[in-house]
Amino acid sequence: MAYFPFSERRGMLCFTCCHVLEDNKPITFVTHHFDDNNWQFICGSEHKDTDAVIISIGELCELDPSIEELCDLPVGSFANRKNKNAKWMTGKLPDEQSYPIR
Helix, strand or coil, X not given: XXXXXXXXXXXXXXXXXXXXXXXXXXXXXXXXXXXXXXXEEECXXXXXXHHEEEEEHHHHHHHCHHHHHHCCCCCCEEXXXXXXXXXXXXXXXXXXXXXXXX
């Protein structure tokens, strides 16, 4: 089995948007939520609830290996970038609990 950088198993489900899967838009915004450990990987488009798609994190890494750089994004945090070739910028999600940084 090939190396997989996330601590979660490959089959763990996460959220993305139909724009990433159907329109090949780049993932530009990622969240890792504290309360349920959920990951969300979306593009920069406007989204409606009906745009949400559930996919395994392993499948999403195959579609966009650049998200592997975020494997250690702490819960309660986000990452964003301007385009697929830009550097990820990270921060704390507002109004969300997180573990203290050591």
